Amino acid sequence: MQNKNDQTFLSPSISLDGELWVKDKAVVNCHFHGKIRVDGKLEILSGAVIEGEVYAQAIEIDAGATINGKIVIGKRNLNS
Incomplete structure (x- = not known):
């Protein structure tokens, strides 16, 4: 995981299990x-x-990306 210029980048060389909360921008x-x-x-x-x-x-x-789960878009839904 790399954090640069208020952007968090999760590279293909890692596998994560848990919770991630990013303030500005994330690239997965x-x-x-x-x-x-x-x-x-x-x-x-x-x-x-x-x-x-x-x-x-x-x-x-x-x-080509795979997402299996729930997606919620919108600022008011971030605290769910």
């Missing part, structure tokens, strides 16, 4: 199991596999 390109909350924009790259819950104000999903 790994296997993630759990809950992701992003107060800003979430980018899910083509190599990502997400199993669980995703909450973000805005989401961009590349072709």
Whole structure:
């Protein structure tokens, strides 16, 4: 995981299980199991596999990404 210029990047070389809460922007390109909350924009790259819950104000999903779970888009829903 790398945090640079208010952006959190989860690289394909890692696998995470748990909860992640990011203030500004997150880019996911790994296997993630759990809950992701992003107060800003979430980018899910083509190599990502997400199993669980995703909450973000805005989401961009590349072709090839896999999401198995719940997606909630919108600022007022981030605290769910």
